[in-house]
Amino acid sequence: MTLLRALANRIACGVVRGAGPGDKDWAKATAREMEFIESDWSALRWALGSWRILWRWTATPLTSSASVPAAAVEFAREVRKRTVLGLAACAFVTFAFWRSGRHAHHSMERAGAYLTAMAALYMLGQLLARRGRLSTRCGHAPTVHEFRAELQRQRDFHRGFWLWSRMVALLPGYVMFCFGAAMVGAFAARFIAVSILAVFLVLSFLGATGNQKVAQRYQRRIDELDRLEKTA
Amino acid sequence: MALRRSPQTTQLLSEFLQRPQEWRYGYDLSRNTGLKSGTLYPILMRMAERGLLETSWETVEAGRPPRHLYKLTADGLRYARQNAVERSIRTAAEPALSGVNG
Numbered sequence: 001m002t003l004l005r006a007l008a009n010r011i012a013c014g015v016v017r018g019a020g021p022g023d024k025d026w027a028k029a030t031a032r033e034m035e036f037i038e039s040d041w042s043a044l045r046w047a048l049g050s051w052r053i054l055w056r057w058t059a060t061p062l063t064s065s066a067s068v069p070a071a072a073v074e075f076a077r078e079v080r081k082r083t084v085l086g087l088a089a090c091a092f093v094t095f096a097f098w099r100s101g102r103h104a105h106h107s108m109e110r111a112g113a114y115l116t117a118m119a120a121l122y123m124l125g126q127l128l129a130r131r132g133r134l135s136t137r138c139g140h141a142p143t144v145h146e147f148r149a150e151l152q153r154q155r156d157f158h159r160g161f162w163l164w165s166r167m168v169a170l171l172p173g174y175v176m177f178c179f180g181a182a183m184v185g186a187f188a189a190r191f192i193a194v195s196i197l198a199v200f201l202v203l204s205f206l207g208a209t210g211n212q213k214v215a216q217r218y219q220r221r222i223d224e225l226d227r228l229e230k231t232a
Numbered sequence: 233m234a235l236r237r238s239p240q241t242t243q244l245l246s247e248f249l250q251r252p253q254e255w256r257y258g259y260d261l262s263r264n265t266g267l268k269s270g271t272l273y274p275i276l277m278r279m280a281e282r283g284l285l286e287t288s289w290e291t292v293e294a295g296r297p298p299r300h301l302y303k304l305t306a307d308g309l310r311y312a313r314q315n316a317v318e319r320s321i322r323t324a325a326e327p328a329l330s331g332v333n334g
């Protein structure tokens with residue numbers, strides 16, 4: 001086996017391992033097809049392309065109403081993890097920008113830092129307000145109705161007003177902070193501040209897109225529940 | 233939820249329409265349409281999700297790994313045909329419209 005082919009195989013195996021439970025078959029399918037590609041370069045390109053499967057993450061398909069409680073527990077765990085990580089990140093950002101504001105040399109930088117800290121606090125509040133409500137403790141199995149209601153709550157957190165209000169709250173303060181920091185520094189410091197701002201704007205765009213993708217994923221789950229109820 | 237009709241999706245649907253009753257392999261579809269795996273599989277996944285595509289694992293003798301197979305469902309076939317009709321109408325209308333504009 002050539003080095004290229006070995007690399008392609010490694011990538012394909014990685015995709016199979018990393019794919020969501022509902023996408024495993026698709027990842028395996030691309031890996032199997034690769035064995036029928038004669039050219040090593042084409043096999044490598046094929047394997048690299050199969051990475052696209054990892055961009056979406058599909059949970060275990062709901063095949064019957066019996067699979068709902070397990071799926072709901074899996075979902076509750078995902079929301080809990082997001083909430084804990086989000087709270088930690090928001091708390092850190094609040095603390096860091098509040099401190100930066102206290103030591104800022106320029107009024108715009110100070111105002112930007114305080115605004116960003118407040119925006120992070122607002123996001124923290126949002127996370128607390130939309131923390132998971134599905135009870136999975138003491139062997140309680142969530143019903144289809146409870147699961148759907150929670151999916152709808154979390155879907156709305158990742159789109160519409162909830163999403164855009166987070167972006168609107170965060171962006172102006174951070175932009176002010178970067179411009180303020182650029183004003184007091186030398187040319188190199190200005191360049192760094194503007195570069196950081198550019199990276200932040202790109203990350204914000206990716207964050208907004210990512211949130212909408214999560215909302216779409218939850219909507220697909222809701223559709224699955226609807227189909228399941230229709231067929232039952 | 234409707235399937236987004238990108239040029240690549242349209243291309244794939246027409247490829248399925250060539251032999252609608254046959255099960256097809258992913259690599260063959262890729263070769264015939266020129267779509268890369270990173271484009272082809274997300275489309276196949278969306279089609280399967282919307283009930284337009286049937287998937288199955290090939291049954292083979294022991295020792296050989298099975299391959300994933302794809303075929304349009306009845307809904308998928310209807311959708312592909314409708315798509316083909318709409319495309320041909322659009323193609324026919326384009327020269328006429330450009331004549332009017334020009």
